[in-house]
Amino acid sequence: MVALLEKTDGSEGFHQIVDFLNASHIKFALSENPTIYDSHIKQFWQTVTVNTLDNREQEITATVDGHVKTVTIASVRKYL
Incomplete structure (x- = not known):
């Protein structure tokens, strides 16, 4: 909405x-x-992994349409 x-x-x-x-x-x-495609959401959840970095920050990595996407707290703050 x-x-x-x-x-x-x-x-x-x-x-x-x-x-x-x-x-x-x-x-x-x-x-x-x-527009958020259902197929992208499915690809995300099928390939997602969570890693803890040396600085103890967590990063989420997934592949969507052949492109590796990485999400961190810093990236969410930057784009919001």
């Missing part, structure tokens, strides 16, 4: 929250609606 972060009449009590969300890094995650 995609959020519409607009100020409308009758929702004055939420204007401060809308301002905060529009200024935050999570706006993209709340307001975009990318």
